[in-house]
Amino acid sequence: MTPDPRALLRRMFDAAIAAAQPMRRLPPFLPEAPKGRLIVLGAGKASAEMARAVEAHWPGELSGLVVTRYGYAAPCARIKIVEAAHPVPDAAGVAAARRIAEIAAAAGPEDVVLCLLSGGGSALMALPAPGLTLDDKQAVNRALLACGASISEINCVRRHLSAIKGGRLAAMASPAKVVSLLISDVPGDAPGDIASGPTVADATTCADARDILQRYGVEAPAAVWELLESGRGESVKPGDPRLAANQTHLIATPQMALEAAATVGRDAGLPVHILGDALEGEARDVGAALAGIARQVARRGQPFEAPCILLSGGETTVTVRGRGRGGRNVEFLLALGLALNGVDRVWALAGDTDGVDGVEEIAGAILTPDTLARAWSAGINPKQALADNDGHGFFAALGDSVVTGPTLTNVNDFRAIFIGAPDGA
Structure with a gap:
C-alpha cells in the first residue's frame, strides 16, 4: 500500500536533519590531545550544538567561545555560548567576533585551536575590516540578500570586508595548529564559503568582490568601495605559511x-x-x-x-x-x-x-x-x-x-x- x-x-x-546532528557527526573528527591547551572557537547556527558535542566527548581541559543565532544556544559548561543576529549582523556578533579574535591571537605553539563552523557563521561572526563600521556591513548584507546574488558571490564580498574571515582567523592563531570542523550549507561544500572561510585560504580578490557589487547594482557605502579599490581588504591567500599545518574536515554535508x-x-x-x-x-x-x-x-x-x-x-x-x-x-x-x-x-x-x-x-x-x-x-x-x-x-x-x-x-x-x-x- x-x-x-x-x-x-x-x-x-x-x-x-537527524543525519546532520553534531552529536552524531562530530566525535570521530576530534583531534588528539595537544601538549598545550585545546581552545574551541566557532560560529554558525550549529556551532553551539557542535560545542556541546565537543564537551560531551572531550575528557580533558578545554575552553573557548562560539557565537550562534538567537534561540540556537545549547547548554555548555566550559565553552561560552554567545547569541547574535542572522542574517544581518548586529553589535552582539561584532563583540563576539572581536573576543574570538583576541582568544585566537593569544594561542601558543603547543595549543590546538578547534574551530567549529557552520552555516550562518558569516553574519554571526562579523568583524568589520579597518575603516568599516557595522552599519556599512549591515547595508551591504541587506543589499546582497535582496539582489539575487548566489551564496558564493555573497561570501566573496563578505570575506573582503572582514577582519576575521577569508583565512584571517587562522592567521591570527598562528603558530598554534588550527583544526576546523565544518557543517556545510553551501552548494559544492567549498570550505571557503562555509561561514566565509575564516580558517582557510582564499583565492578570490578584492577585484572579484568589487565586480560582484557592480554586477548586481549594489549601492555600497563609500568606505566599502575605497577598501576594495585600495586592496586593503585582501584575504589570506593559498600557500600562506601561517596556514600550512592546519587541518579542515567536513563532518556533515547536504x-x-x-x-x-x-x-x-x-x-x-x-x-x-x-x-x-x-x-x-x-x-x-x-x-x-x-x-x-x-x-x-x-x-x-x-x-x-x-x-x-x-x-x-x-x-x-x-x-x-x-x-x-x-x-x-x-x-x-x-x-x-x-x-x-x-x-x-x-x-x-x-x-x-x-x-x-x-x-x-x-x-x-x-x-x-x-x-x-x-x-x-x-x-x-x-x-x-x-x-x-x-x-x-x-x-x-x-x-x-x-x-x-x-x-x-x-x-x-x-x-x-x-x-x-x-x-x-
Whole structure:
C-alpha cells in the first residue's frame, strides 16, 4: 500500500536533519590531545550544538567561545555560548567576533585551536575590516540578500570586508595548529564559503568582490568601495605559511542528509532519485524546472516511472520584488505548484534544514495536489503571492507551513517531490 505522501515527506525531512546532528557527526573528527591547551572557537547556527558535542566527548581541559543565532544556544559548561543576529549582523556578533579574535591571537605553539563552523557563521561572526563600521556591513548584507546574488558571490564580498574571515582567523592563531570542523550549507561544500572561510585560504580578490557589487547594482557605502579599490581588504591567500599545518574536515554535508532521507523513502517501498545536492538559481526558476521533470514522470514515465520520489538540495536565491514574507523554499514550492498547472498525484516538501526559511521561524511548507484549488477557494491568488514574494503568507494561510523549531544543524535546503502511481496502477 502506498504510504501517506504528506507524512512520508515529513519523515524524510526529519531524517535529513537527524543525519546532520553534531552529536552524531562530530566525535570521530576530534583531534588528539595537544601538549598545550585545546581552545574551541566557532560560529554558525550549529556551532553551539557542535560545542556541546565537543564537551560531551572531550575528557580533558578545554575552553573557548562560539557565537550562534538567537534561540540556537545549547547548554555548555566550559565553552561560552554567545547569541547574535542572522542574517544581518548586529553589535552582539561584532563583540563576539572581536573576543574570538583576541582568544585566537593569544594561542601558543603547543595549543590546538578547534574551530567549529557552520552555516550562518558569516553574519554571526562579523568583524568589520579597518575603516568599516557595522552599519556599512549591515547595508551591504541587506543589499546582497535582496539582489539575487548566489551564496558564493555573497561570501566573496563578505570575506573582503572582514577582519576575521577569508583565512584571517587562522592567521591570527598562528603558530598554534588550527583544526576546523565544518557543517556545510553551501552548494559544492567549498570550505571557503562555509561561514566565509575564516580558517582557510582564499583565492578570490578584492577585484572579484568589487565586480560582484557592480554586477548586481549594489549601492555600497563609500568606505566599502575605497577598501576594495585600495586592496586593503585582501584575504589570506593559498600557500600562506601561517596556514600550512592546519587541518579542515567536513563532518556533515547536504549529500549525507539527502542519502538519509532517501533511505526512509526506499524503506517505505518507493524508488528515490537524488537529482543533485547543489542545485542553484532563482527559487521560482528551479521550481519551474523541477515541475517540468515531475510532469514528464507523471505523464510519460520518463526519466523515471511513477510512483517515485525526487530529492534535491542546494541553495536557491530570491530577487526581492514584492513586500511579502519571503522564504526561498516556499517561493520554490509556490512556483512548482503554478508550473505543475493542475497535474495530479504530485506532493512536495521544501524546507531549510536549519529550521529558518529566509527570516521566518518557519522551515518551509508542503505542496499538495489541491493546494492551488484550496487557495483559490479561500480567495488567495497564488500568482499574486509569488509576485509579492509571499510564499510564507500563502502556505501559512492554508495551514501547510512546516515548523521544526531550531534544528541545531544546517545542511542547506531540502526538496522532495512525491509523484504517485497512475490511476489504476
